[in-house]
Amino acid sequence: MNDILKQKAAGIKLVLTDCDGVLTDAGVYFGDDGEYLKKFNMRDGMGVERLRRYAGVETGIVTGERSPSVIKRAEKLRITELHLGIKDKATVFKEICNRLELQPSEIAYIGDDYNDMEIMQLAGLSACPADAMPFLKAHADIICSLTGGAGCFREFAEFIIDSKVATSVKDGIVTLSNGRKIGKGHPSYIIAEIGINHNGSLEIAKKLIDEAVAAKVDAVKFQKRTPEICVPKDQWEVMRDTPWGRMSYIDYKRKTEFGISEYATIDQYCKKVGIDWFVSAWDAPSVDFMEQFDMVLYKLASASLTDFDLIQRILETGKPLMLSTGMSTIKEIENTMAFVKSFDEDYPLFIAHSTSAYPCPPQELNLKMIQTLENKYPGMPVGYSGHETGLATTVAAVAMGATFVERHFTLDRAMWGSDHAASVEPQGLQRLVRDIRDIELAAGDGFKRVYESELAPMKRLRVNISDEYKEKPLI
DSSP, rough: OOHHHHHHHTTTTTEEEEETTBBBOOOOOOTTTTTOOBBOHOOOHHHHHHHHHHOOEEEEEEOOOHHHHHHHHHHHHTTOOOESSOOOOHHHHHHHHHHOOOGGGEEEEEOOGGGGHHHHHHSSSEETTTTTTHHHHTSSSESSSSSSSTTTHHHHHHHHHHSSSSSOOOEEEEHHHHHHHHOOOEEEEEEEEETTTTTHHHHHHHHHHHHHHHTSSSSSEEOOOHHHHHGGGTTOOOEEETEEEEEEEEHHHHHOOOOOOHHHHHHHHHHHTEEEEEEESHHHHHHHHHHOOOOOOOOGGGGTTOOOOHHHHHHHHTEEEEETTTTOOOHHHHHHHHHHHHHHHHHEEEEEOOOOOSSSOOGGOOTTTHHHOOOOSSTEEEEEEOSSSSSSSHHHHHTTOOSEEEEBBBBBBBBBSSGGGBOOOHHHHHHHHHHHHHHHHOOOSSOOOHHHHHHHHHHHHHHHHHHHHHTTOOO
């Protein structure tokens, strides 16, 4: 039952709440003009902020009262979805769904009294405080352990956050929002980086996704940029020969950048074929753009390791962050790690060893850095982002402890574009996945044992056979 509720909570995009009996203890203070003060709980206020920061979920208030205190509290918490003096909450609920283009299953509601019953039945996930009316408790999905005005909203908020966002790193393992685990003791998370190898074509992108699914990788990754931010001004008007003719560099970058319609299609397509997807975001507006989609994590490209404004914006989403460390010194890596830890000591974080050469010669891969990073940051999943031309060294990275690996992926290395030459083609990707899974299977558990397949050679070749095997029949 708890798993079903977590699945519901993972799809929530808006939390609506009653006021009296949830955000307050229903106690009132009367002044000369009647009721105008209420006692709100600070922990509940933090729950509103944490929902926004870590799960990308906004909060709305739907209440039958018109207290000025509620208006002030909403302003303080930056709650703009505020509905006062409401007699028919179900009608307001339907209006919110239509206006925000949300499904009822994407809205949660927490209330405490009989007038909350109808809206709770419409919501995708419902909750009530511990001191709610008995009739309401019988119909709520979740009954909080805390009472109204004493933290019940925060309790409900944390349940949604835990269901939507990856857990903190624990024992070297991060659990993504879809339940997939990355870290020691789990199969290596294999990422096919499509990046910009779609060359601006949605059809090529879908073909690459199909090939990635056929190869049985775990995820595909794209890159998202705002060209006007990421392309230096002095490069804007430099002319380039492209498949679309000769054009300025800024126009070329605009041509290859996917927008809302393409990423909406990619989101739906990846869900349909059952593969994770995410992006490397290269600037803060790109993060804001990508927050429209339910990605499992964000990747920070090596070039962005020192871009703390961008990192801050990603951290504010609460989604797991995968750091790539190419072209970086140990000091730069330490500074970025310290920045993330200062934001949240337990932030879900991965770190990938990488060398930013395209293609990278074997002597510069430096795979022992995987173990160096493991020792430096114990309890954190460490992986490998490779740009070499062969497959063996990526397989070796897994043998050396990489809990995730990423390789650029293309339909044909001869295609036009900057990243194709250092990419893996479909057949190579299939071999890479196969070899990585063979390596993981072959690693075993480290406990010495005699296998059944060894009994016949033992009886045929060994001079002295232990008593425990002398009478053991051959299979």
